[in-house]
Amino acid sequence: MRRWDHEQLFYSGDHFFSSLIHAIANAQRSVDLEMYIFRSDALGDKILETLAAAAKRGVRVRLMIDGMGSSQWRPATLRLLQDKGIEAKIYHRVYFLSPLRNLNRRNHRKVCVVDEKTAFVGGMNVDAVYLKTQEGDQAWRDTSVLVKGHDIQFLKSAFEKAWFPKIRAARDLRLNEVGGAYLPSSLIRLNDSWRRRRGNYLDLIDRIVGARHHVWITSPYFVPARSLLRALRFSSQSGVDVRLLVPARNDIFFMRWVNGGFYSTLLKMGVKIYEYLPSTLHSKTVIIDNWATVGSSNLNHRSLIHDLEVDVTLTDPSSMRSLHDHFLDDVKKSAQIEGKTWGRRSLMLHVLEWLLLKLKYWL
Secondary structure: OOOOOEEEEEOOHHHHHHHHHHHHHOOOOEEEEEEOOEOOOHHHHHHHHHHHHHHHOOOEEEEEEEOOOOOOOOHHHHHHHHHOOEEEEEEOOOOOOOOHHHHHOOEOOOEEEEOOOEEEEEOOOEOHHHOHHHHHHHOOEOOEEEEEOOOHHHHHHHHHHHHOOOOOOHHHOOEEEEOOEEEEOOOEEEOOOHHHHHHHHHHHHHHHHOOOOEEEEEOOOOOOOHHHHHHHHHHHHOOOEEEEEEEOOOOOOOHHHHHHOOHHHHHHHOOEEEEEOOOOEOOOEEEEOOEEEEEOOOOOHHHHHHOEOEEEEOOOHHHHHHHHHHHHHHHHOEEEOOHHHHOOOOHHHHHHHHHHHOOHHHO
16 A cells, blocks of 8 residues: 655644645645635635735646635636636536536535645635634634645646546546456545546445444535445444544534434444534544545535545554544544434424435435
8 A cells, every 4th residue: 555755634724724825835836726615704815815926936826616615706706816827717607597517516625736746635615714713612623634645646637637627637547446346546535537436435335344443434414325324334233333423513504404314223223423512513534443534525425426525545653543533532522412312302303304315415
């Protein structure tokens, strides 16, 4: 297995964005930034200012934002950025009578590649809600990672493919065929083709089924397919410590009811469920024994079927220990869902959960 030359985890927005801005400020050749949500707040203004300064000193700067996640962006905004030397694009711009595919296929990735040798990947959008300096204890809890190494080329190719949608840049995103199943050949897990989506998902299922000690999942939007539920049940009933960490307060108000629609089934399987209490939990991590990923993928139908996502496989034992310890720390700050208590919900909530799950294809 290949290893990153360097990797560093971030659990707070203040630390993450400070490092990101510093990297952009010291870029020498190129900055490629793609964000699902890019807010026009103090943080967003600071990052745009840093990008413009990089462009002014001759760095090629490209910014791609999603048309749905950043729907407030307009072509006029892009022209203003271009005047400052920043090449900018909207991925699937949303407008009146937009094609349905533009509404449902989104670039949910949060990636910045600097000088084609340093990459920031994770769940944090450009949004001041992550900053404790602004939000205090209510700052959102998320996880991102900085990596350096050969496999950053896959992020570069993925950016080019989204930037030039009519040009297939996938030739550098190779898959190996192992025992008849397609498995990702790099430390970067992309889903910009049906084969890669399928390969990543089957790889995850295989790892859950083959777990020997623990399967710890953090996912704010947990809408699993039946095959994932079966894998979790098999692992739990085999004596593996299976835990799910979700937010008690979700940024999408109805998602707690959607997540809750699976609680009874999971609890019967022996899965331990925890709801994070201090603030909004937006982190997307998977820890299976001595293997772990950090990224933008949720365990829902949007990530599985529709949206562009990216996750990074960790390779440094110290990173693994850090992610392991932070998961347990998050659990300590959470309320465990008990079967007897959960079963006493009102009939109205049962019906609401049932109705929302009928829309799971879109969630």
